[in-house]
Amino acid sequence: MKRNVVFTIAVLALCVIAMPAMAAGSETKLTVWYAVSGDSGEAFKAMLEKYDAANDDVSLQYSYSGNYGDTATKVSAALVSNTAPDVALMAAGPLYTGARNDFFIESKINDSDFNKNDIFPGVWEYAEYNGRICAVPYGISTPVLFYNKAIMEKAGINMKNPPKTWDEFFKVAEAAQTKGNITGASDFWGFDVTDVAWLYKSMLSQNGNTVIKVKNNNVSPAFDDEKSVEVATFWKKLVDAKLMPVGQHSNAEKKFLSGNLAFLVASSARIARWAKDPSLKVGAIPMPYFKKPSVALGGNVLIILAKDQKVKEEAWKLVKYLARAENQTGYALKTGYLPIRKSGIALPEAKETIEKNEMFGVAFDQLDYAWSYWHFEQMGTMDQILVQVIDSIERNTMSPKDALQKGAAELQAEIDG
Amino acid sequence: MKKTLKKKYPFTMLFLCFSSLLMIFPFIWMILSAFKTSSDVYAYPPKWIPSSFKWDNFAEVFKKIPFFRFYLNSILVSVTQTFLQILISAMGAFALTKLEFPGRKKIVTFMQSSLFVPEVVTIIPMFLIVSWAGLIDTYGGLILPELSCAFTTMLLMSFFETIPNDLIDAAKIDGCGYYRVFTHVMIPNARTALGTSSLFAFLTHWRSYMWPLLATNNVNLRTLPIGLKYLVQETSTEYQVLMAASVMAIVPVLIVYLLMEKEFVQSITLTGLKS
Numbered sequence: 050m051k052r053n054v055v056f057t058i059a060v061l062a063l064c065v066i067a068m069p070a071m072a073a074g075s076e077t078k079l080t081v082w083y084a085v086s087g088d089s090g091e092a093f094k095a096m097l098e099k100y101d102a103a104n105d106d107v108s109l110q111y112s113y114s115g116n117y118g119d120t121a122t123k124v125s126a127a128l129v130s131n132t133a134p135d136v137a138l139m140a141a142g143p144l145y146t147g148a149r150n151d152f153f154i155e156s157k158i159n160d161s162d163f164n165k166n167d168i169f170p171g172v173w174e175y176a177e178y179n180g181r182i183c184a185v186p187y188g189i190s191t192p193v194l195f196y197n198k199a200i201m202e203k204a205g206i207n208m209k210n211p212p213k214t215w216d217e218f219f220k221v222a223e224a225a226q227t228k229g230n231i232t233g234a235s236d237f238w239g240f241d242v243t244d245v246a247w248l249y250k251s252m253l254s255q256n257g258n259t260v261i262k263v264k265n266n267n268v269s270p271a272f273d274d275e276k277s278v279e280v281a282t283f284w285k286k287l288v289d290a291k292l293m294p295v296g297q298h299s300n301a302e303k304k305f306l307s308g309n310l311a312f313l314v315a316s317s318a319r320i321a322r323w324a325k326d327p328s329l330k331v332g333a334i335p336m337p338y339f340k341k342p343s344v345a346l347g348g349n350v351l352i353i354l355a356k357d358q359k360v361k362e363e364a365w366k367l368v369k370y371l372a373r374a375e376n377q378t379g380y381a382l383k384t385g386y387l388p389i390r391k392s393g394i395a396l397p398e399a400k401e402t403i404e405k406n407e408m409f410g411v412a413f414d415q416l417d418y419a420w421s422y423w424h425f426e427q428m429g430t431m432d433q434i435l436v437q438v439i440d441s442i443e444r445n446t447m448s449p450k451d452a453l454q455k456g457a458a459e460l461q462a463e464i465d466g
Numbered sequence: 467m468k469k470t471l472k473k474k475y476p477f478t479m480l481f482l483c484f485s486s487l488l489m490i491f492p493f494i495w496m497i498l499s500a501f502k503t504s505s506d507v508y509a510y511p512p513k514w515i516p517s518s519f520k521w522d523n524f525a526e527v528f529k530k531i532p533f534f535r536f537y538l539n540s541i542l543v544s545v546t547q548t549f550l551q552i553l554i555s556a557m558g559a560f561a562l563t564k565l566e567f568p569g570r571k572k573i574v575t576f577m578q579s580s581l582f583v584p585e586v587v588t589i590i591p592m593f594l595i596v597s598w599a600g601l602i603d604t605y606g607g608l609i610l611p612e613l614s615c616a617f618t619t620m621l622l623m624s625f626f627e628t629i630p631n632d633l634i635d636a637a638k639i640d641g642c643g644y645y646r647v648f649t650h651v652m653i654p655n656a657r658t659a660l661g662t663s664s665l666f667a668f669l670t671h672w673r674s675y676m677w678p679l680l681a682t683n684n685v686n687l688r689t690l691p692i693g694l695k696y697l698v699q700e701t702s703t704e705y706q707v708l709m710a711a712s713v714m715a716i717v718p719v720l721i722v723y724l725l726m727e728k729e730f731v732q733s734i735t736l737t738g739l740k741s
Contacts, residue, residue, distance in 0.1 A: 080683070087699035091530075112683040113696060123680055126590045130597035134683075234511070306508040322699075328505055 077363040081111040083138040084120035084349060085188060088321075089384040093138065096380065100370050107363055114139070117349070128354070135355035135364045138187060142352035143424040147178025153353055155182040157365050167374070167390045175346045175421040179266050184350035185372050188386040190318045191344040191415050192247050193408070194337065197231075198330040200311045204229030211334035215252075215283055218312075218337040222292050225311035232308045239292035241301035242314040246435040247345060250422075251336065252280045254343040260422050260431070268425045268464060272435070273450075273457035280339070281442055281449030288443045295443045316347065317412035321385030324406040333408040335415060346421040348386060387412055427463045434460050499709040500524070507705045523710035527697070533711065535686060536693035541718060543608050543678070543689055544671040551613045551667045552660060559622035560648050564634060574623075577616045585676065593680050607681045608689075612674065618663040625659035626652060661729025668722050690715050 083093050090113055101109040114120040117140040124145055127133040137145070146154070154176075158165040165173075168186065176184035201208050204225045212218040218240075226239030242248045250260050258276040262269050271277075287293040294300075305313040306329065314336075323329050336344050351371060353364045370376065378393035380386065382402050388394050394413050403410040422428075438456035441447045447455070472479050499507060500523055502516040527533050561567075562574055592611050601607030629652060637651045653660070675691040682688050694715065697708045 082683070086696050087530075087704075089699065090696065110683070112685060113692075114683075115679045115692070115695060116698070119676070119679055119695075122589070122676070126593040126680055129590060130594045132597050132602060236511075303508055306505075307511075326504065 076106050076108050077360055078108045078110060079136060079355075079360065079363055079367060080134040081109055081136045081138075081367070082114035082120065082123070082134040083111065084114055084117050084140065085138060085384075086113055086116070089188065089380075089386070092380050092383040096371060096376055100367060107367070109367075117141070124354070131356075133354040135353065135360055136367055137352050137354060138349055139352065140349045141424055141428065142184040142350035143176060143178035144426060145354065146352045147181060147183035147424070148426065151354075152181050152183050153361055154184060154365070154368075158182060158185075160369065163369055163372070164390075164392075167392050168372075169389060169391065169416045169419065171346065171419040171421065172389050172416065174423075175348070176350050177421075178424050180263075180423065184352045185368050186346075186348070186389050187351045187372065187377065188318075188349040188380075188384070189346055189389055189419075190316045190348045190386055191346060191412060191419050192242075192244065192251055192314050192336065193317045193320070193333050193412050193415070194335070195305065195313045195315060195319070195323075195331055195333050195408070196225075197229075197305065197308060197311055198332050199231050199308065200225055200229035201332075203231050204311075208332060208334060212337055213335075215337045215339055219286070219290075219292070222287075222312055223290065226292060229311055234309050236304070236309055238294055238304065238310050240287060240312045240314075241293050241304065241310055242298055243301050244314075244316070244347075245298055245439050246432040247316075247347060248314050249280065249284070249435055249439060250345040251343060252283075252339065253277055254345065254420060255338040255341060256280050257340050260345075261425070263423060268423065268427075270431070270457040270460040270464075273453040277453050278450045281439070281453055283339075284439060285442050285445075285449060296440055316385075317387055317415075318348075318385035320406070320408045320412055321383065324408060331408070333411040335411055342415075342418045344415050344419050346419050382409075387416060425464075427460065430463050431460050496709050496712055499706055500713045502706045502709075504704065504706060520706065523706045524714070526704075526707045527711045527714070530707065531693050531696045531711075532685065533693060533714070536688055536690045537714075539687060540672060540690040540715075543605065544668055544718075547609050547612055547671040548664055548668045550609070551615055551618060551671075552664050554613055555615060555618040555622050555663060555667075556653065556656070556660065557648065558619045559626050560652050562619070563623050563626040564629075564631070564647075564652070565644070577619060580616045581620075589676060589680065592677075596681060601681075603682055603684050603687060605687065608678055608687065611681070612671065612677055615667065615670075618667055621663050621666070622656065622659055625656050629655050658729045658732045661726045665722060665726045665729075669719060672719055 081097060083090065085093055094111065097109050097111045101107065114123050114134075114137070120137070120139045121141065124133060124137055124139065128145065128149075139145075146152070157163070172186045172189055173182060175186045175189065176182050196208060198208075205228065206221060206225060212221045222239035226237065230237045253260055253272060253276070256276045256279055258274065258280075259271045262271040288295055301310065301313055302315060302319075304310040305315075320333070323331050335342065351368050353361060353368060355361045355364045371380075372389070374388075374390045374393040374396060377390065378388040378396050378399055381388045381393070382398060388399060393399060394416075399409075399413070403413065434456045438452045441452045442449050498514060498516060501519040501521070502513070502523075503518065503520055506513050506516050562570060562577075596602060596607045596611055599607075601610070633651055633655070634647055637647050642650060673691060674689070675695070678689045679692050679695075682692075694708065694711055697704070697711060
């Protein structure tokens with residue numbers, strides 16, 4: 050009898066000990082790394098927490114992985130040592146999936162509950178490698194042309210009828226600089242841009258050019274032809290007319306926020322923060338263009354790096370959840386990134402936000418003509434080269450044509466290795 | 467004395483004052499910015515004095531990140547690393563300067579050449595080793611890989627070389643073995659050098675960002691430099707909050723510097739013992 054009681058207690062104790070382990074064994078652990086911090090990081094983490102709480106069969110382990118560059122290093126190291134996360138939110142994600150011949154996401158995007166056609170076509174381009182989808186676009190942004198309302202008012206410029214082309218814009222910026230100096234500072238300018246390469250790429254596309262050419266999956270630079278020279282010449286015109294300061298782009302935002310710059314091209318991700326500050330009297334207009342409206346996309350994407358099929362499926366469920374119209378749009382409105390889905394813009398909360406601040410509407414409308422080029426390994430180097438090219442054009446150390454040709458040759462050499 | 471210096475070397479004094487101002491400028495800017503409002507931070511031309519002193523920036527830091535946890539981790543990791551690194555460096559320096567063994571010069575040359583290898587080259591192989599050892603997301607993984615440092619070893623070697631061999635021989639005659647020579651002769655005579663090396667080591671570990679980021683995924687193990695990055699936005703960072711966190715983050719460094727200041731200054735002028 051005594052022996053039976055001891056045996057029963059032992060069996061029960063074993064069951065109690067084993068139960069959590071059994072329960073844990075049934076749930077799938079997903080590790081998620083995200084390369085966004087501050088408000089964006091908090092908003093993304095909140096969505097992960099919500100998903101984790103609502104799904105008993107999944108356990109999420111998530112962590113901030115540093116900025117885009119740091120995350121790239123962290124993911125590269127983790128891939129080599131088989132410790133990569135199952136899901137990552139990062140920039141240039143296709144270089145870690147498509148470039149490794151991993152197109153798992155492409156095989157899943159036809160899921161009926163994903164509705165891939167709801168995502169803007171230009172936004173999809175941002176998730177491609179060699180023309181195939183290998184990521185889900187997420188924290189997407191475009192360059193936006195912001196203006197200082199007080200300067201426009203002083204200069205008597207009505208922004209209800211904004212300039213459409215760069216030539217029209219040139220005249221408006223000139224008038225704003227001449228008549229709109231609200232601070233009385235000598236360091237007062239008509240136009241500047243925070244990210245030179247980003248605007249330049251947008252302008253190339255507007256002028257009917259591309260940044261890169263792709264032939265048989267081989268990438269080569271395309272920013273050194275006559276159309277590119279036209280764009281670079283216009284850029285130089287802005288500098289020569291003293292509308293834009295030479296080589297001071299890192300100070301552009303400060304100048305704009307302190308009332309010493311009339312127009313600023315900066316990321317749409319500024320909108321959410323600036324809209325919160327009642328002291329800032331800032332507006333936005335659609336990006337001017339040469340031949341057709343066009344803006345280049347930037348930002349981050351979601352990728353799946355899991356190896357185990359079951360984990361991959363769970364990771365895809367999480368990605369689908371994050372990319373739902375209501376979730377992604379909610380994230381976009383909190384952070385300043387843009388909705389990736391057409392249905393996201395039609396949501397009541399998006400409409401309400403646009404009504405409160407027209408800058409959101411301007412950025413959202415630009416998604417209709419937003420585009421991206423294929424991801425390739427030297428895309429970061431290309432941006433650095435473009436910045437150097439434009440700097441030498443601004444400083445008049447090279448002619449636009451020579452500078453562009455030199456830059457294209459440098460990039461080609463990098464691609465050829 | 468002060469008057470004489472000013473009169474004797476007016477231009478030198480002027481140059482030194484100007485240089486000091488240049489050095490101290492970022493600190494003053496950081497401290498003042500920690501109290502600014504958002505519009506003060508973005509004011510152009512820059513505003514030196516905050517329009518109103520905003521203490522809320524400090525409270526905001528604690529709302530946004532687990533600052534105390536990051537702080538404790540940083541102190542634990544930096545102090546442990548500094549202690550172990552100086553211990554290893556001192557033992558290495560002793561062996562390489564005062565002991566004779568085959569291949570000693572080659573080891574010194576190899577160590578010197580390692581100074582020219584940038585961290586970015588070694589970080590992924592190091593990650594592979596730590597990952598293979600199962601030390602990712604552990605304090606061991608944070609601390610151990612950053613212990614070996616050729617710089618502090620060579621710094622200590624240059625000081626150990628000034629300690630006369632006669633002193634070591636005398637200790638040996640008195641019955642000291644290598645261990646006691648190291649602890650009773652070398653260490654007491656190299657306190658200044660050890661203080662300077664500790665300061666350099668502590669500063670390096672306190673600021674270390676990339677390795678702790680790679681080696682940890684768990685937020686509870688992360689250190690202050692990563693914590694500060696949590697406050698940085700992709701666009702439009704709240705610099706006033708970041709500066710408030712930075713002001714709090716430099717306090718331990720200042721304490722260590724004040725404790726080691728005497729040794730640090732002495733080390734610059736140290737000439738060693740006379741034979």
